[in-house]
Amino acid sequence: MKILVIGLGRFGKSFAIKAARYGGEVVAVDIDEKLVEDVEPFVTDAKILDATDMNALKELDPASFDHIVVSIGENLTASILAVVNLKELGIEHIIAKANSEIHAKVLERIGADEIIYPEDESAERLAMKLTHKGMLEYFEIFKDLSVAEVEPPADVTGKSLKDSRIRNRYNVYVIAIRRNGELLTLPGPDEVIHENDTLVIMGRPEDVEKVRR
Amino acid sequence: MKILVIGLGRFGKSFAIKAARYGGEVVAVDIDEKLVEDVEPFVTDAKILDATDMNALKELDPASFDHIVVSIGENLTASILAVVNLKELGIEHIIAKANSEIHAKVLERIGADEIIYPEDESAERLAMKLTHKGMLEYFEIFKDLSVAEVEPPADVTGKSLKDSRIRNRYNVYVIAIRRNGELLTLPGPDEVIHENDTLVIMGRPEDVEKVRR
Ligand SMILES: Nc1ncnc2c1ncn2[C@@H]1O[C@H](COP(=O)(O)OP(=O)(O)OP(=O)(O)O)[C@@H](O)[C@H]1O
Numbered sequence: 285m286k287i288l289v290i291g292l293g294r295f296g297k298s299f300a301i302k303a304a305r306y307g308g309e310v311v312a313v314d315i316d317e318k319l320v321e322d323v324e325p326f327v328t329d330a331k332i333l334d335a336t337d338m339n340a341l342k343e344l345d346p347a348s349f350d351h352i353v354v355s356i357g358e359n360l361t362a363s364i365l366a367v368v369n370l371k372e373l374g375i376e377h378i379i380a381k382a383n384s385e386i387h388a389k390v391l392e393r394i395g396a397d398e399i400i401y402p403e404d405e406s407a408e409r410l411a412m413k414l415t416h417k418g419m420l421e422y423f424e425i426f427k428d429l430s431v432a433e434v435e436p437p438a439d440v441t442g443k444s445l446k447d448s449r450i451r452n453r454y455n456v457y458v459i460a461i462r463r464n465g466e467l468l469t470l471p472g473p474d475e476v477i478h479e480n481d482t483l484v485i486m487g488r489p490e491d492v493e494k495v496r497r
Numbered sequence: 498m499k500i501l502v503i504g505l506g507r508f509g510k511s512f513a514i515k516a517a518r519y520g521g522e523v524v525a526v527d528i529d530e531k532l533v534e535d536v537e538p539f540v541t542d543a544k545i546l547d548a549t550d551m552n553a554l555k556e557l558d559p560a561s562f563d564h565i566v567v568s569i570g571e572n573l574t575a576s577i578l579a580v581v582n583l584k585e586l587g588i589e590h591i592i593a594k595a596n597s598e599i600h601a602k603v604l605e606r607i608g609a610d611e612i613i614y615p616e617d618e619s620a621e622r623l624a625m626k627l628t629h630k631g632m633l634e635y636f637e638i639f640k641d642l643s644v645a646e647v648e649p650p651a652d653v654t655g656k657s658l659k660d661s662r663i664r665n666r667y668n669v670y671v672i673a674i675r676r677n678g679e680l681l682t683l684p685g686p687d688e689v690i691h692e693n694d695t696l697v698i699m700g701r702p703e704d705v706e707k708v709r710r
């Protein structure tokens with residue numbers, strides 16, 4: 285996988301290094317020389333580059349990459365110009381990091397195909413966890429599928445999964461049980477729920493949220 | 498749920514507003530008056546506060562909160578002092594946002610119980626997705642459980658789940674199939690895998706990563 289990362293802030297730098305570690309051929313660029321130097325030992329190639337400069341971008345041969353990530357932050361103009369330049373160069377799929385809701389909206393309009401807004405996504409997960417009693421973990425996998433780890437509803441300890449009727453009552457599936465640090469995946473209907481078990485459930489977000497103690 | 502948010506940067510502000518929207522009683526504080534004003538319509542209470550000032554913190558009665566989130570960023574010293582102050586006030590569980598690996602390590606050492614590092618978590622997910630051919634979504638739910646959406650391995654289209662032997666070959670469970678926009682949850686062993694289906698799989702991270710086209 286040939287991956288181009290434009291902008292080496294916290295997200296861009298972290299991404300570039302991880303993608304390289306997972307086997308990607310990573311070219312990492314930034315306008316700031318120090319950041320380019322910092323990341324250079326970890327990636328395939330690191331260059332100083334102003335992404336608002338169309339000619340400089342052309343020299344990278346952007347079409348040769350499988351994925352391009354634009355992770356320029358504070359400078360909204362630079363972030364937007366970089367995406368527009370890449371679109372002008374015929375790049376079909378661009379992943380861009382947004383710094384705010386309005387930034388995300390602008391990026392969508394100018395053709396970024398995937399928007400990443402790390403602070404918002406983490407804030408969402410933490411807000412779900414902390415406002416739902418008994419919810420220990422929460423992940424919205426898709427718009428129609430969430431996975432959560434929850435303490436069992438009050439009346440099910442000592443019952444089998446079948447007798448607990450969790451699926452009928454809450455419309456969620458128990459895909460795993462965490463017991464004494466071990467994970468039992470896809471437990472059968474006769475599995476008895478122990479005191480101190482936590483349940484890993486899956487279902488529509490609106491249903492998963494309702495499973496509380 | 499009574500929740501105190503200290504620091505209203507992108508993460509803190511987003512978290513405060515969402516937690517309030519999900520029914521939390523949210524007190525949001527920051528040293529910057531403008532940010533306090535911005536968030537005020539959306540939360541229970543918003544105050545200007547310097548979290549390095551122990552007396553100011555005491556006045557908030559931190560022990561009365563179910564959860565405290567310290568989301569001060571750039572100013573590492575302020576972030577650290579806020580956590581130390583709260584520990585001095587006897588607060589047992591503090592959630593703190595980190596801006597870097599070293600920041601996270603310091604927060605751990607001084608007693609933050611849960612560390613959130615949004616850029617790193619998002620970078621991890623994107624790096625997994627982009628370096629694994631055919632992987633469309635990836636979530637590490639726990640250290641021993643990942644969920645991913647993948648294109649089916651080359652030779653399984655047209656076969657039933659049972660005949661595809663995905664579980665034996667890859668040690669992962671197919672917990673859902675995405676077909677034409679619909680989600681089929683917990684498909685049975687006789688479900689045939691169609692062209693253009695994507696599979697939602699679950700298993701240990703090291704096993705999930707191996708399911709590629
Ligand atoms: N024209 C440009 N060309 C290339 N890189 C640029 C340009 N303008 C800004 N950058 C780089 O983009 C990087 C990310 O920007 P910045 O640090 O403002 O973002 P951020 O959103 O706060 O990042 P993060 O949250 O990931 O730390 C910086 O390292 C900066 O040098």
Ligand SMILES: Nc1ncnc2c1ncn2[C@@H]1O[C@H](COP(=O)(O)OP(=O)(O)OP(=O)(O)O)[C@@H](O)[C@H]1O
Pocket residue numbers: 403503504505506507508509526527528529532546547548549568569570571572575596
């Ligand atoms: N002593 C303090 N007391 C209270 N708030 C503080 C203090 N010092 C800084 N803050 C606030 O913390 C907030 C978050 O800090 P900053 O914006 O630097 O973080 P960040 O990590 O870049 O945030 P994000 O990535 O969430 O945008 C700022 O709004 C700032 O005013």
